[in-house]
Amino acid sequence: MAIRGVTQENKGKNTPGIDGKSYRxxxxxxxxxxxxxxxxxxxxRPAKRIYIPKKDxxxxxxxxxxxxxxxxxxxxxxxxxxxxxARFEANSYGFRPGRSTQDAMVHCWIYLNRRIxxx
Numbered sequence: 001m002a003i004r005g006v007t008q009e010n011k012g013k014n015t016p017g018i019d020g021k022s023y024r025x026x027x028x029x030x031x032x033x034x035x036x037x038x039x040x041x042x043x044x045r046p047a048k049r050i051y052i053p054k055k056d057x058x059x060x061x062x063x064x065x066x067x068x069x070x071x072x073x074x075x076x077x078x079x080x081x082x083x084x085x086a087r088f089e090a091n092s093y094g095f096r097p098g099r100s101t102q103d104a105m106v107h108c109w110i111y112l113n114r115r116i117x118x119x
Contacts, residue, residue, distance in 0.1 A: 002074035003032055006067060017066030018048040032067065039072055 007013055007023045016022040023032045047063035054060055065073070081097065088096065093104040 002071045002078065003029055003036070005074055006070045007032065010070075012064070015064055016048075017064050017069065018046055019066045019068075021067055023067055032071065035068055036071055039068060041072060041076070045069055
């Protein structure tokens with residue numbers, strides 16, 4: 001699932017990292033599966049550094065990890081996220097999957113509306 005997401009579904013699927021690999025064909029993705037069997041989580045490869053222009057004329061740096069590192073990040077996220085999601089507060093909305101600013105605003109409105117009418 002991680003390889004499919006990174007190489008076929010994600011917006012950056014065609015953007016290679018510093019190694020220049022993008023794994024577009026099924027044959028290349030099978031090669032990636034084999035590479036992941038020997039991947040060491042503690043050995044992160046350098047990220048490709050590009051600079052994106054800002055409106056004020058300056059630039060901001062952007063690091064693009066290799067596909068192998070992106071797959072590893074996806075695997076770790078898939079393993080850890082369910083456990084941590086179960087531990088978070090029900091009313092926590094910041095940087096959580098399936099939660100948005102709109103959800104937080106609705107929760108606040110409901111809470112404050114109850115306080116006014118029943119309080």
